[in-house]
Amino acid sequence: MTSPITAKLDKGFNAILAICLGLMGILIFLNVLLRYCFNSGLPWAEEFSRFLFVWLTFLGAIGALKDNAHLGFTSLVQKLPPTGKKIAYILSNAIVLYCLAALFEGSWEMTTMSAHTLSPATGLPLSYMYGIGVIMGIGMFGIVFFKLYRALFVKGAIDELVVLRESEDDRDFSADADHHAQQGDKK
Template sequence: MSRALDKLFKIVEILMATMLGLMILLVFMNVILRYFFNSSITWSEEMARYLFVWIIYIGAIGAMRDNTHLGVDTVIRRLPPVFQKTGYLCGQVLILLLMVLLFQGSWELTLLNVDSKASATNIPLTLIYGIGLITSFCIAVNVLSNCYKALFIPGSLKRLLKMHESEEDMLVETAQSEEEKS
């Protein structure tokens, strides 16, 4: 199951990179057209904006899965181990509640905009607001998985609480975990 998810998230990373490249290309093309030819592609700004929104939401799912979101763990690290688990689980419950609110708000916006289309691209706005549904669901599933691991898998809390001081720490840990898998 873990390898299948790893492959899925590799595809998601490629998709995000493609969307970022497309977004940069659209914006750059528009700048060149405006500067040199005094014209523009009308739909490119809107499309770049929507791609940016999707990149952010999909990136949030990936960051939650990799446990690389910004976090303040100084309080939890100073607590005794029993209370560390409680503090971690309280944080996860808060995230879960926020995802319920995100899902609720995204659902209402999606339903309100079922018949609406974007002005320049004519893309249904349900595609724009629907990403909140996908993100909140995926993060909620991840939170429930983390809670399960923290409660029932010995030693997993230490890995779940591991916040990275720098990107180098994160790269070292990734390399070590890949060596363990092989």
């Protein structure tokens, strides 16, 4: 169950991702069209598309963490008792926090060092490129801390947080097996 505020934030976040993807597609298509048809192009469009791609990737990583969609090895953790699940979840998130701290620190240093360095085609400060690492670090820290809070203090939340997602092939196989079993029952 999501609150109205969370739903609005999620909708806004998805809109930002869509805008980045849309602008990137338009700029690349326009540049290809100009090069193919008119033997010219927009030099800044390629560089700006690269900026958008980096932002899209890092913002997408935040969204995937929020939705629990990153790759994970949960089949073993699913078989653990609730206390074991909780310990494994806390340890794995502690490692994630350590990696996020390293990413945040490196991104912060690169952002401050490149604040006065301009990109060649767009003239934008390169700190715009590296600043997304800072934003991603802060966003992911917040998500991980919230999930850790839920794991530690909300009864039964660990089963929601440690989610086993089967692949589409497994789902199709499982659905076929269920269908065949139902057909066998009817005979």
